[in-house]
Amino acid sequence: MTQTDKKIADRVQALRDQIHRHNYLYYVLDQPEVSDAEYDRLFDDLASLEKQFPELVTTDSPTQRVGAPPLEEFQTIRHSLPMLSLGKSTSEPEFQDFHRRVLELSRVDKVSYVVEPKFDGLAVEVAYTKGLFTLGATRGDGTVGEEVTLNLKTVRSIPLRLRGKEVPGRIEVRGEVIMNKEDFAKLNRDRENAGEPLFANPRNAAAGSVRQLDSKVTAARPLTMFAHGTGLVSGKDLTNHWDTLAYLKQLGFKVSEHIELCTSIEQVKSYYEKTLTLRDQLPYEIDGVVIKVNDFELQRRLGEISRSPRWAVAWKFPAQQEHTVVKDIIVSVGRTGALTPVALLEPVRVAGVEVSRATLHNEDEVRKKDIRIGDTVVIQRAGDVIPEVVKVIGTKRTGSERPFIMPNLCPVCSSKVERPQGEAVHRCTGLACPAQIKEHLAHFASKGAMDIDGLGYKFLEQMVDKGIIQDQADLYVLNKEDLMKMDRMGDK
Known part of the structure; x- marks a missing residue:
């Protein structure tokens, strides 16, 4: 290598190091040190040099995040260790039952838990060999997932190479890919302006963005990954979950700031209540808290059942509820001819999403809940996803509310509407509706x-x-x- 070649190679490496550092500061620590214009200048300089000297391009170069040619289909990949799904608690008594089982099965008097937010996104695994990002996959069924390496390389908070001098020979890092609420709202506005279908919620947007055959589409989406654990690790002895999260942060991963080490169930309950209060203030969606036994040896002794660990549980938040007014009740017609009453609502934000309509399912459901046009109602997103009317606030009635009447004729084609015997739905009889x-x-x-x-x-x-x-x-x-x-x- 000539002196000139060495200077160019050194310059390319220096640019890579600078950009990796600025990516870490911006996407992981949220502490940018340079302006967007200065960052773009560094990136353009690197891209220009790599174009002139393609032999200097490396797999961990920041320029390799921009996306690659589309794939024809995803390949499947078997996880080294299963990516288990969590059992759920929906109340304090259910969490108390979980804690009691942990003590009984482990035969200990006291246990420490690590508690963290339950992100509402797509579970993924990213693997590193000698510090370099080599493989990315979705959780799939927990045993086999889809390989999405090219797509996950475009997520700026996922390091292409690990930070620090002492990195393990191989490490599989598990986390959740999410989309922030503001980014989700902007993405849907852009899609609406383009006449494209909207995503139902940030979780669907994140999952749909990662599972793209064209990684350039993924690269254009504002995604973030929060690391929350590991799979197979070689070359590093990790003994508990709390230290593992600190180690992942040291390696350059984004780890939630809202984690705590609890030594009593009272502390866990306090964390749950505090996080529930904090929920709406967070920039991303969470739907509960995750509680994990801290000690890895104790985790191994507890084991798992039905693809769920005995040493962890998700304590889910109750569905968020809001009050709004039923402006009208219309009828939609599905592909089987089923007529479904739909409540048009005064727009209201529920669990971070603006809701302006909710299905009422069928005429019997409307009558059972006595939902009328003009009513003030309580709504929630069932499972924090599907808007539903929970009940009418009868004390808000003024006497001007109007009952809903199922039409006798299809609102689209004017064909006769019938309710087949034994069914809850009315159907349009028109064959050309x-x-x-x-x-x-x-x-x-x-x-x-x-x-x-x-x-x-x-x-x-x-x-x-x-x-x-x-x-x-x-x-x-x-x-x-x-x-x-x-x-x-x-x-x-």
Whole structure:
């Protein structure tokens, strides 16, 4: 290597080191030291040098985060150690039962727990060999997951190489990929403006972003990973969970600041109550707290059952509830012709998501809860996902509320509506009902069926409304003239 070549190689390495450091400061510690413009200049300098001297490109270079050519399909990968799912407690007595079982099975009088937020995201595992990121996978069924190495390389809070001089020969780090509430709201605004379907919640957005065959799509999404444990580790003796989290932080991973080491169940309960109060103030979604026996030897003695560890539990938060007003009750028609009453609500934020409508399921459910147009109601997101009306606040009634009446005719095609004997749902009898056609086509094009890329619901809806298609077969005879009739379509 000539002196000039060595200077260039040293410059490239120095740029890599600087960018890795700034990524760590910004994405892990939230303590940036340089402006975005200065960071971009460093990144552009590195990209320019690597373009001129491609032999200097390394797998851990920051330029390798931008995404790679799309894959045809994901490969599956078997985890070295199973990624277990957690058992759940939904009340203090249930947590007390968990604690009692831990003491009985381990035959000890006292146990320490590490408690941490339960992130609502996608569980993943990232593996490192000699300090370099080599493999990434989703949890999958706990035994086998999907390999998403290229996608996880684009997540800036996941180090491409571990920090520090003493790194293990191999380490598998487990964590949760999430999307912050503000980033989720912006992503959905952008998708709405582009006529694309919206994500239901930040968890779905994070999972959908990681499970992309095109890693460039993942790279464009604002994702973060919080590390919360390890799988297989060689070259480092870890004896408890608390020290493991500190070690992961030392290696350059983002670890929650809201973790505590508790030596009594009273401290665990206090942490739960404090975190529940803190929930709405956090920039990301959590749906409970995770409680783990701290000592690894004790964990091994306790073991697992039905793919869940006996040494850990998720103490779930109750569903968040809010009050709002039922502005109207409309009826939607599904692909089987089922008519579903839907409450249109005064928009209200519930568990970090704006809710403006909620399914009422069927006429019997509306009557059972006596939900009327104009009522003030309590709503929650069932499982912190699906909005539902819990009950009516009867004391708020003024006498102007109007009962809901199930229509006799389909609101879309005016065909007769019938309620089959023994069923709770009413159905449209029209065979050519546009609402049913749209839902049929949306199901046909969905990922679970034909997986037709780019054929979203709004696009299908427009084609049906314009009379371009009426059934699945029409999709296969579309021509340029048909597509030119669509909004935002034109020659390139």
